[in-house]
Amino acid sequence: MNKSNNNVNGGDLVEDFRTAMIVRSTAEYAKEEADRSEQETVQGLDAISRGAYLNPTFVPEDIQDKITRASVDAHIKKVQASQIGQQSKAQLSELQLSASEKYVGKKVTITVLQKDEKPIESVWYDPKYNQYYPGVVNTKGISGKIEEVMLKKNALMIKPNLLSKLGASNRKYFVAYIINPNTLEPMVSLSM
Numbered sequence: 001m002n003k004s005n006n007n008v009n010g011g012d013l014v015e016d017f018r019t020a021m022i023v024r025s026t027a028e029y030a031k032e033e034a035d036r037s038e039q040e041t042v043q044g045l046d047a048i049s050r051g052a053y054l055n056p057t058f059v060p061e062d063i064q065d066k067i068t069r070a071s072v073d074a075h076i077k078k079v080q081a082s083q084i085g086q087q088s089k090a091q092l093s094e095l096q097l098s099a100s101e102k103y104v105g106k107k108v109t110i111t112v113l114q115k116d117e118k119p120i121e122s123v124w125y126d127p128k129y130n131q132y133y134p135g136v137v138n139t140k141g142i143s144g145k146i147e148e149v150m151l152k153k154n155a156l157m158i159k160p161n162l163l164s165k166l167g168a169s170n171r172k173y174f175v176a177y178i179i180n181p182n183t184l185e186p187m188v189s190l191s192m
Helices: 010-049 061-103
Strands: 107-112 120-126 131-136 141-150 155-160 171-177 188-191
Touching (some): 107 155, 141 171
Antiparallel strands (some): 107 188, 120 131
16 A cells, blocks of 8 residues: 555545536536537428428528538537547546545545535345345434445445444445535535
8 A cells, every 4th residue: 555545635535526526517518518509400400491301402592501500510519528528437437546546445434514415325234135225314424434435426335333333233334425416515524
C-alpha cells in the first residue's frame, strides 16, 4: 500500500462523487441536445412534405440552405455527444478505479446533512428466504467500513461496525447516497 492511500480525506471522496455526477450529466445533456436537434430537423422536413413521400423537389429553395445547416448542425451535435459520451466513460472509469483503490476498506463516519432526503438505507438479509431487502434508516449518522464505492449510483456501500450490528444482526450493509442530484450539494459528510 502506498503512502497516498493512507492519507485519505472524506471531503475529497465527496468531490469525486460530485465530479462523477457532473460528468454523467454533461454527457446526458449533450445526447439529449443532439436528439432534440435531430428531431426538430426531421419534424421540419416532415412538415414540408405534408404527409407525402418526401423528395428534394418539395423543399422550397428559399429554405434549402436553412435545412441544410440544421441537418449539418444536428449531425455535428450527434458526433459531439458521442465524443463526450466516450470521454465521460473513460473519465468515470478512471475516477472509479482511483476512488476504489483509495477508499475501499477504510473506516468512515457518515453524518447526514440533508435529513429530509433520507440519504441512508440499510440492506437486510433474510436467512429464511436467502434474500436481501432494503430499509429506510432515519439517523443522524452511521459508522463502518467502506465496502464499495459506486460513483455511477452516487452511493457508498458501508459494512456496519460492531456497534451498529448489535440488536440488528440481519443488517448486512448501509447504502449512503452522497450528492443531491437536484442541487449538486452533499447530502452527507464523510470523516475518515
